[in-house]
Amino acid sequence: MIPTHELTGMILAGGEGRRMGGRDKGLEPFAGLPLVGHVVKRLEGQVGELLINANRNADAYRFFADRVIADLVMDGAEGGFKGPLMGIYSGLRAAKTPWLLVAPCDSPALPDDLVARMIKGIGHHDIAVAFDGERLHPVVALLRTSLADDLAATLAEGERKIDRWYARHDWCRVDMSDCTDAFANLNTEEEKLRLETTLFNSSAKEAR
Numbered sequence: 481m482i483p484t485h486e487l488t489g490m491i492l493a494g495g496e497g498r499r500m501g502g503r504d505k506g507l508e509p510f511a512g513l514p515l516v517g518h519v520v521k522r523l524e525g526q527v528g529e530l531l532i533n534a535n536r537n538a539d540a541y542r543f544f545a546d547r548v549i550a551d552l553v554m555d556g557a558e559g560g561f562k563g564p565l566m567g568i569y570s571g572l573r574a575a576k577t578p579w580l581l582v583a584p585c586d587s588p589a590l591p592d593d594l595v596a597r598m599i600k601g602i603g604h605h606d607i608a609v610a611f612d613g614e615r616l617h618p619v620v621a622l623l624r625t626s627l628a629d630d631l632a633a634t635l636a637e638g639e640r641k642i643d644r645w646y647a648r649h650d651w652c653r654v655d656m657s658d659c660t661d662a663f664a665n666l667n668t669e670e671e672k673l674r675l676e677t678t679l680f681n682s683s684a685k686e687a688r
């Protein structure tokens with residue numbers, strides 16, 4: 481089993497948020513908190529260091545994490561938004577531990593025991609990816625940080641698809657089909673409002 485001090489958590493918040501008018505999704509208010517705050521709550525206390533991977537508004541994100549890291553730029557390449565695989569790479573390089581757990585900033589309903597389940601599920605594999613019973617969620621993953629050099633070479637070839645890179649390695653899925661709704665993510669203003677209503681109503685009901 482992976483002990484907490486060997487695990488770094490990282491929230492991916494480095495996207496452009498184009499479907500949300502170019503806004504910084506992680507900082508969007510959602511049920512009383514910036515979206516990223518909901519994901520922080522799922523990870524804090526269960527990882528050694530908590531990172532947020534963001535490419536703008538670093539000062540605002542700093543409040544929520546031990547360290548904010550921007551995407552690295554590959555030698556000889558142009559910077560800019562190169563996709564979540566570049567965020568994962570930047571996290572693998574920044575982490576000071578043998579393991580990195582990644583989660584996206586736009587999934588505010590992730591299970592409270594996500595970290596424990598990923599640790600239990602990885603077994604002897606090098607990469608574990610959350611599976612909701614129907615779909616894999618490549619941005620919800622636990623990875624060995626020693627994969628950084630291999631990922632650098634893969635990115636240099638122009639690869640941007642996370643699951644194609646995982647497929648080259650010893651990976652497994654972690655079954656979370658009992659909590660499919662936990663993987664709801666929001667990409668547009670409409671989805672945000674809809675999810676806010678659903679989640680807010682159901683938690684209000686639980687509290688009663």
Ligand SMILES: Nc1nc2c(ncn2[C@@H]2O[C@H](COP(=O)(O)OP(=O)(O)OP(=O)(O)O)[C@@H](O)[C@H]2O)c(=O)[nH]1
Nearest residue numbers: 492493494495496497498499561562563567584585
């Ligand atoms: N580091 C980094 N993360 C990214 C990048 N693009 C997307 N992400 C993250 O990957 C996750 C899923 O991405 P999307 O849902 O497509 O978010 P997005 O790219 O900001 O939104 P769109 O521009 O509408 O696609 C989110 O947590 C994003 O913050 C990127 O270029 N770099």
Ligand SMILES: [Mg+2]
Nearest residue numbers: 495496497498
């Ligand atoms: Mg995107």
